[in-house]
Amino acid sequence: MDNSALMWRTVSTELVADCKVFSVSRNNSRRAQDEGEKLHSFYVLHPHNWINVIPVTAAGEVVMVEQYRHGVGHVTLEIPGGMVDPTDSSPVDAAVRELLEETGYVSDDWVSLGRIHPNPAIQSNVCDTYLARNARQIEQPSFDGSGTEMIALRLVPIERIPELLKAGVITHALVIVAFHLMQLNGDALT
Amino acid sequence: MDNSALMWRTVSTELVADCKVFSVSRNNSRRAQDEGEKLHSFYVLHPHNWINVIPVTAAGEVVMVEQYRHGVGHVTLEIPGGMVDPTDSSPVDAAVRELLEETGYVSDDWVSLGRIHPNPAIQSNVCDTYLARNARQIEQPSFDGSGTEMIALRLVPIERIPELLKAGVITHALVIVAFHLMQLNGDALT
Numbered sequence: 221m222d223n224s225a226l227m228w229r230t231v232s233t234e235l236v237a238d239c240k241v242f243s244v245s246r247n248n249s250r251r252a253q254d255e256g257e258k259l260h261s262f263y264v265l266h267p268h269n270w271i272n273v274i275p276v277t278a279a280g281e282v283v284m285v286e287q288y289r290h291g292v293g294h295v296t297l298e299i300p301g302g303m304v305d306p307t308d309s310s311p312v313d314a315a316v317r318e319l320l321e322e323t324g325y326v327s328d329d330w331v332s333l334g335r336i337h338p339n340p341a342i343q344s345n346v347c348d349t350y351l352a353r354n355a356r357q358i359e360q361p362s363f364d365g366s367g368t369e370m371i372a373l374r375l376v377p378i379e380r381i382p383e384l385l386k387a388g389v390i391t392h393a394l395v396i397v398a399f400h401l402m403q404l405n406g407d408a409l410t
Numbered sequence: 411m412d413n414s415a416l417m418w419r420t421v422s423t424e425l426v427a428d429c430k431v432f433s434v435s436r437n438n439s440r441r442a443q444d445e446g447e448k449l450h451s452f453y454v455l456h457p458h459n460w461i462n463v464i465p466v467t468a469a470g471e472v473v474m475v476e477q478y479r480h481g482v483g484h485v486t487l488e489i490p491g492g493m494v495d496p497t498d499s500s501p502v503d504a505a506v507r508e509l510l511e512e513t514g515y516v517s518d519d520w521v522s523l524g525r526i527h528p529n530p531a532i533q534s535n536v537c538d539t540y541l542a543r544n545a546r547q548i549e550q551p552s553f554d555g556s557g558t559e560m561i562a563l564r565l566v567p568i569e570r571i572p573e574l575l576k577a578g579v580i581t582h583a584l585v586i587v588a589f590h591l592m593q594l595n596g597d598a599l600t
Contacts, residue, residue, distance in 0.1 A: 223562070236429065267532075291533045338529065339584070368452075393583050400590040
């Protein structure tokens with residue numbers, strides 16, 4: 221399908237705010253097909269790329285985390301995840317690091333479940349999701365030392381996930397995406 | 411489960427940036443259980459609440475939209491959706507309005523599929539998803555007049571959705587969530 225009529229061209233961009241875990245820029249853009257058309261401003265969020273991990277133990281339990289989320293102002297039930305740091309050599313390296321830091325778990329059986337856009341309308345980053353099979357705990361969680369991470373571990377039998385989604389206990393879009401990708405990849409996982 | 415040890419209290423908040431479709435604030439917060447602990451800053455995005463619609467025709471086609479997305483800088487394939495405006499009397503009213511504006515379609519068979527958090531870590535808003543069954547086109551799309559909306563309609567047989575997800579053609583997290591919620595509600599839809 222020819223999408224050229226839908227394209228835009230960014231003429232200039234400027235930093236609006238630097239907010240630690242993301243920055244905000246304003247792009248001044250016009251339609252690609254019409255040089256004469258006027259410029260419009262679009263605000264874009266630039267977080268680092270993100271990773272999420274579904275760690276599943278040999279007993280069929282998902283290693284989940286409960287933590288206070290400052291966006292919504294309450295505690296949520298999620299899977300481990302975080303940012304790809306500049307010191308991570310790849311997204312899966314970031315996933316291995318985050319899983320260990322947040323939960324103390326490791327796995328030697330990692331499966332990539334796919335890459336998605338958290339929000340292509342206003343964010344530039346991608347999120348990679350991984351399944352970590354046969355996950356086992358080798359140490360206690362080690363938080364990042366900033367004093368802002370405090371996480372409670374919850375082992376949830378994997379067959380309970382659909383009811384937790386239906387009941388509105390699991391509400392984080394990227395966590396729901398992770399479980400959907402795991403299901404889509406079902407054939408490849410056996 | 412007692413989550414009180416995980417809670418935080420926001421002491422003050424200030425506007426960092428007003429970016430049209432969202433604002434950014436900085437919350438200065440401390441752990442709820444320790445008055446003496448020092449304040450930490452957390453940046454939070456405040457968009458309006460959002461809605462998404464899966465419109466399905468009597469022929470079993472999903473009415474999808476292709477549009478340029480300024481966050482990622484390319485054209486994406488999505489379902490109709492948008493913000494709940496202050497003039498919408500409810501989220502489903504916003505969904506009815508957005509479906510008509512973006513596609514010219516209507517439905518008299520709306521089903522709520524659930525409410526999720528697009529990103530509880532850094533965003534305060536929620537997103538409601540609806541299924542619009544027996545969708546039919548009554549007019550051409552009417553864009554908002556700002557000159558920034560330009561949308562191409564694509565009718566996609568519903569059975570093709572999983573392969574478009576697997577192939578990375580559909581990548582928007584909230585669209586993937588919508589299809590997952592539709593599947594979770596499968597029993598209630600028949």
